[in-house]
Amino acid sequence: MTTRGFLLGKFLPPHTGHVFMCNMAAAMCDELTVLVCSLDSDPIEGSLRYQWMKQLLPHVRVIHHTKNVPQTPEEHPDFWAIWQRICKEAHPEHLDYVFGSEPYVVELAKVLDARPKLIDPERLAFPTSARIILRDPAGNWDMIPDAVRPYFQRRVVLAGAESTGKSTLAAELASALNTRFVPEYGRIFDAYRTEDWQSSSFTEIELGHRAMRQAIAPSAGPILIEDTDELVTRVWQSALTGTMPARARPSDLADLYLLLPTDLPWQDDGTRYQQADKFREAFQQSMKHELIEAGVAWRAISGTGPARLRNAMEAIEQAFAQGTDDEARKTASR
Structure with a gap:
């Protein structure tokens, strides 16, 4: 029976x-x-x-x-x-x-x-x-099932021009915070693309990054680090095609953006585009404009080596300790 x-x-x-x-x-x-x-x-x-x-x-x-x-x-x-x-x-x-x-x-x-x-x-x-x-979701993270974790996660995205140390800092932050980071999907796409840049290329990059984030987030900690995201990809489309995308910004933007300055020397790793300082600085200004227009919380991070990691950690702690993103927007460097 x-x-x-x-x-x-x-x-x-x-x-x-x-x-x-x-x-x-x-x-x-x-x-x-x-x-x-x-x-x-x-x-x-x-x-x-x-x-x-x-x-x-x-x-x-x-x-x-x-x-x-x-x-x-x-x-x-x-x-x-x-x-x-x-x-x-x-x-x-x-x-x-x-x-x-x-x-x-x-x-x-x-x-x-x-x-x-x-x-x-x-x-x-x-x-x-x-x-x-x-x-206290973060304090009881081991009691939250993987499927539920992304709901409570705080996302931190590293933004900035080429050769500003985003990939290095992403790995360092993930290690310091005992979490995982989402690599830049655009670099993977660029390494194997077979046609010139066009609008559909960046749509595909955004979809790829989102899919990578969704696959990584359940196994990450209370804070998820991302090396660029869909918002940063919009600025890349403008820089490489000369036109800002007509599609709307994503609705699920990150909780905090860390903008890395161009104070590190440019290094060619085989995927670089903007060797001239004027192009890197133009990208930075476009990125700042996009962050402000999107109304997101962001901080400008300076320093090199351990100082840069320390400054990034302090920015994250301050932003999330406030319990709101409003103060982060007010005090962000312009």
Whole structure:
């Protein structure tokens, strides 16, 4: 006989304890249904949490409930009858078990004519909660599943003309912050391109960089470093074709941009274009203009060697310690 289990939660956000609980429940029955419950007022959109849970539990039936309903018995005299109806609509078949880590599981199982199965109510296996994650994502990074991490990540992009040390600093920052960095996809594209630069070339570079970022982000730390991005690529298109792209700027721009100056000597690595100082400086001015027009937070980083790394680290710490990007915009070097 097939045994059926049921588990519901807000998963606001999903954490490793949730995944453990769902996987354990799935191992204790033949068919498990997980109901993701969301309200319009939730700080993280319900549809996003639903997609996360589907991604985290590919072997489980995941359903999304979106109606605004009472959350505690004190809110409505028919609280349990309301939730009985919700659960039966989501799972019309007879249920054998109701799983969860909270005491309400006992009463919910009773109204659904099922057996309650509490899983690690003291949270010994994974000592965390959604509230703890929301309060300090970076401090509880190991409790956030890979699929959820990009939502909480802060992105730092290195911008600047050729031969300003972006690639070197990206690797140094990633090491210092115990994270990963996204290499410049445009360099890869340029090394193997077979035609002259055109608008479609830069669209392809932007798509490639975005795909690389999406592939790297889940395994990175709370801060993701990027060697250029789509915004910087727009300036490169203007520099190499003479025309700024007509396409709109990306909506998901980075949290902080670090603009590296042209105070390092130009070095030809086989992919360089702008040896003359006037071209590098023109690029810098265009980059500054684009950063200002985009309304993003940015800092100009100076220094060489260890001093440059130290200045970049200080800029990151100051920007993110403020909890807002507004101050970073106000104090950015012009």
